Amino acid sequence: MKGLLFGGCSFTWGQGLYFYSDLPGLIYPPNETTYERHHLTDAHLKFKDTIRHPRLIANHFNTFEVVKNVNGGSEDETFDFFNTIFDRNTKGQEHSSYEKYSYEDIDYIIIQLSQVSRNKFWFTLNGKRQFCGAWVGGDNKINFGYNIENLFIWMEQNNMSVDEWFELHKDLQVKPLITS
Secondary structure (H helix, E strand, O other), rough: OOEEEEEOHHHHHOOOOHHHHHHHHOOOOOOOOOOOOOOOHHHHHHHHHHHHHHHHHHHHOOEEEEEOOOOOHHHHHHHHHHHHHOOOOOOOHHHHOOOOHHHHHEEEEEEOOOOHHHHHHEEEOEEEEEEEEEEEEOOOOOOEOOOOOHHHHHHHHHHOOOOHHHHHHHHHHHHHHOOO
16 A cells, blocks of 8 residues: 555644653643643654554555644645645645645545634735634634624625534535545
8 A cells, every 4th residue: 555645633643642652751731732842752642643544544554644743723734735745736735744746645635524614715805815713612602703793794795694614614615625
């Protein structure tokens, strides 16, 4: 079997798995979603790599796995990572992988989906293409991050409610998964 390509967020990368090691110097973060690279040694990260899901699946099939160098992410970042390793449109994404592969090197691509709202929402306002960020909190309410003022103007111009916008955002994120 050829290699397996994995894309996803911190779950795919293996965040927190280093806490299963007996290695010294582990410092627990203030909560389960915080990642602080400066608290980890290279040994902690190497241990994590040996027990994360992509490695276990690759071991089962006696092959190799390809995973992003960096923790976290969204589907947007997953597709940027894929473009980087296949040497397509890599400007600004080189940090996600220093490795290069051809399509013939990979048998399967496995994508672990994250929260759809981690992805950028692109829109055009006053002739300028821009994006905003939003996320769903633990209370299932939409929290808006950067460039929200312009998104609200765009929504008003398009007579769109927050719920309608979120449905559109989800649809736009699912489409590349189906068509790619």
